[in-house]
Amino acid sequence: MDVPHWQRKLSNKHNAREFAVMHACMVSELYWKGRDLELLDFTVLPENFVIRPTIGHSSGLVFLMRKGVNLMDKKSYTTEAIKEILKKALEKNRYLEFLVEEFLTDEKGQYRIPDDYKFYTFNGEIAIIQVINRLGPREGFDSCYDAAWNQMPDISAHYPPAARQLPPQCLPEMIAQVKKLSKAYGVFVRVDFYATPRGAVFGEFTPTPGLGKSFTPMAEQLFIDNWGKHCAGTI
Numbered sequence: 001m002d003v004p005h006w007q008r009k010l011s012n013k014h015n016a017r018e019f020a021v022m023h024a025c026m027v028s029e030l031y032w033k034g035r036d037l038e039l040l041d042f043t044v045l046p047e048n049f050v051i052r053p054t055i056g057h058s059s060g061l062v063f064l065m066r067k068g069v070n071l072m073d074k075k076s077y078t079t080e081a082i083k084e085i086l087k088k089a090l091e092k093n094r095y096l097e098f099l100v101e102e103f104l105t106d107e108k109g110q111y112r113i114p115d116d117y118k119f120y121t122f123n124g125e126i127a128i129i130q131v132i133n134r135l136g137p138r139e140g141f142d143s144c145y146d147a148a149w150n151q152m153p154d155i156s157a158h159y160p161p162a163a164r165q166l167p168p169q170c171l172p173e174m175i176a177q178v179k180k181l182s183k184a185y186g187v188f189v190r191v192d193f194y195a196t197p198r199g200a201v202f203g204e205f206t207p208t209p210g211l212g213k214s215f216t217p218m219a220e221q222l223f224i225d226n227w228g229k230h231c232a233g234t235i
Contacts, residue, residue, distance in 0.1 A: 005235075007185055010205045013054045014099060020202040023184060025177045027202050029102035035090055040100065042079040048103040048111050051082065053089065053096055061089055062137070066103065066111045072137055104196050107169055116203070117174060119191045120155075120223070122230035124183030126175065127222055128152055133162050147175055155219035158210070168195035177202070187234045188227060 010016045017027045031049065032040055051063040063082060064071040090096055105111055116132040126147045134140040141162035144152045149167045168174065177200055178191045185191075185205070192203035215223075 007187065007189070007205075007207065010185070011055070011207060013052065013204050014097065015054075016205045017099075017202070019184075019205075020181065023177075023180055025181065025202045026199060028104055030099060031102070032100040033097060035097045037083050037086055037090075037098075040083070040098075042082075045100065046103075050099075050101045050103050051086070052099055052101070054099060055093070055096055060137070061086070061098075064103065064113060071113050104194050104201055107195050107197055109197055114194050117168065117193045117195065118206075118209075119174075119178045119182070119193070120188075120209075121178060121182035121185075121191055122188050122226040123186055123234075124179050125226065125230045126178060126182075127226040128155060128219075130155060131162070131165065132159060133165075153216070153218055155215055155222070156210075157216055158214045168200075170195050170200040174200040181205075187231050188223070 010019055014033060017030070020027055028050070031045055033054075034040070048066045050065065051061075053061045056062075062072055063077070065077070068078075069076050086098055103111055104114055106114060113134045113136075116130075116134060118130040118132065120127045120130070129145045129147065129149075130142055131145070132140050132142045138158075140159055142154060142156055142159040143162040143164060144155055145167070146152055149171065151164050154161050174193045174195070178193065181191055181202075182189060188207070190206040190209045192206065194201045194203055
């Protein structure tokens with residue numbers, strides 16, 4: 001918080017993890033962090049793990065590895081092939097780093113592409129919760145709810161609607177942690193969480209979801225109203 005608009009630092013996914021831990025939120029186990037891929041030893045990793053960049057969006061360069069298969073694109077990868085892809089990304093962006101993390105299971109203990117619980121928040125207030133049942137980086141279904149889990153109209157024109165689903169068992173924990181993080185953040189931000197057997201686990205902050213595109217007129221008005229009510233005078 002030592003500079004104006006310090007929240008920009010939290011777009012870095014490692015910084016976001018640290019911020020969440022500072023606020024007593026649970027995060028996935030971190031196995032490795034860095035850009036020197038010669039120091040990344042795949043032999044000490046568990047059978048299932050996740051690789052994601054510290055900078056990025058739309059699940060780019062994310063490897064959700066289960067027994068050698070990346071669930072994001074359903075393709076098998078050798079460790080050498082993964083390193084080659086990461087090296088090429090580093091050549092394009094020298095500020096990039098990679099996180100190798102725990103593969104979080106769902107509440108039933110299954111290894112699959114996790115459901116995203118995306119909380120659109122305004123200075124501690126939750127405007128809407130979007131649940132994305134993801135099939136791939138840009139494929140899936142979504143449904144939307146208020147904080148009491150009453151279903152609301154879809155906010156995205158990108159995903160086809162999913163049937164109404166039950167709330168995660170850890171929803172009260174998610175809501176409490178989301179409100180705490182959002183209040184600390186101070187302005188609008190989308191806060192992502194996952195539901196796991198051990199409870200709610202923080203994912204990341206997204207300050208400009210979809211660059212403001214692909215939202216329905218209803219969603220845009222909902223965000224405008226909440227900004228005026230809870231974030232007036234901020235940018």
